[in-house]
Amino acid sequence: MLPLTTLDAWLEYIERLHPKTIDLTLERVRAVAARLALRPTCPVFIVGGTNGKGSTCALLDAILRAAGYRVGLHTSPHLLRFNERAVIDGAPVDDDALMSHLATVESARGDTTLTYFEFTTLAILRLFQHARLDAAVLEVGLGGRFDAVNMIDADCSIITSIDLDHVEYLGPTRERIGFEKAHIYRANRPAICSDPQPPDSLNQVAAALGADLWLFGRDFRYQSLPAERGLLQWRYVGRVQSRAGLPFPALRGANQLLNAAGALAALEALAERLPVSQQAVREGLTRVTLPARFQVLPGRPVVILDVAHNPHAAAVLAQNLDSQGFFPATHAVFGMLRDKDVAGVVERLKNKIDFWHVGPTTGPRGLDDEAAAAIVRAGVGKIEESAAAGVSRYPTLAQAYAGARARAGADDRIVVLGSFLTVADVLRARASGE
DSSP states (O other): OOOOOSHHHHHHHHHTSSSOSOOOOSHHHHHHHHHTTOOOSSOEEEEEOSSSHHHHHHHHHHHHHHTTOOEEEEOSSOSSOGGGGEEETTEEOOHHHHHHHHHHHHHHHTTOOOOHHHHHHHHHHHHHHTTTOSEEEEEOSSSSTTOGGGGSOOSEEEEOOOOSOSHHHHOSSHHHHHHHHGGGOOTTSEEEEOOSSOOHHHHHHHHHHTOEEEEBTTTBEEEEEEEETTEEEEEEEOSSOEEEEEEOOSSOSTTHHHHHHHHHHHHHHTTTTSOOOHHHHHHHHHHOOOTTSSEEESSSSEEEEEOOOSHHHHHHHHHHHHTTOOOSOEEEEEOOBTTSOHHHHHHHHTTTOSEEEEOOOOSTTBOOHHHHHHHHHHHHTTTOGGGGGGEEEOSSHHHHHHHHHHHOOTTOEEEEESOHHHHHHHHHHHHHTO
16 A cells, blocks of 8 residues: 555545445444544534435534534535534644544454444544534435444434435335434434334434434424514424424424424433533524535625435425525526435426436446436426426536536526535535636
8 A cells, every 4th residue: 555645635545445335334443442442531422314414413513512512423424525424623633633533433343344434434433533522413325234333322313304315225125224324323322213114223223222212292392483574593302301482493394393302302312411400502503504405695696506416305405495485496406326316306397396407426326317307307397398498407516506507597596416426516616716
């Protein structure tokens, strides 16, 4: 192995270590974790689910930091820089610190092969172990039962929602997917479920594990309150705690009160170890940020970034678009991975989009522009035959965005969606002035 002197070089090396991008098992990663003597040194929250994971992690992080705690936040994937996956006190960790822990993992793994996610997760967890944290918030990458994050026994586990995604790995039904995700729960520890209608499999796994299951609607809920001085407010009601007069989260979207209620249930469950004041909750809710989740950029035409990449997320995006009011036309800059339900996403959004600007995604899971455009044309053609004329394809997503900008009027809106890769390509194009 040649000397690795930059973070990019390390990441390129790690990508080549394992023949598979995804290899769902905990045996290899647990073996290396044991050699590294990985063990949590602070309360740990693990957040899984189909959608809403990133928002719930961001809410927990913002509220805990507002309460004065030093928090480590591990999420994935990243948009522009790998460092986004390892954040301490609201700031991404620098390259040198990451490389130091990557090198330690490389020394410890011996001849054990690790996937990119497994290798980098081990490094980030070791970094957190040495960072004198008060709390850690870890986002599950895929599923739960065999996800690398699940090597940690969480003090509190949260499942945000359960829907169809990654069916080739997790199964074709909500029951099967719920079974996989529920395995982040632990015996005698709080197990939060924010999904208003969880599959029976989640309840069964929680009972079999002996977890302390908190269900939305039974153990915790939220209530909208009359506006005070023109500001919308809501109330959290938990098993013991009740928090009234709360501001709506700064994150946009119809499901954010549900995500916030799940985060507050988790904080209530660990209140003895991590007490949080009412003022900290208010500050965290108003300060929380999360890129590319119905993120509205300033300027005209309006540009919305949303990484919606499955039908459930697309349905939420459609609801959020409806809540914005009238726009003469809505343009979509669209690209998805080929192992996603592209037709299902188009189906949820076909009545909300007037013009589709389709580009290719890259990498081993990428979907080329021709195939993506064909799926979109088939989907929107179900409305009326002429709708297919509203689908254009481009050799790059940057060019798709440029095409949307050229065609959109000042009062229109442009929605960039379908994948983290899609949003990242458009952000790079905007930064470079393309």
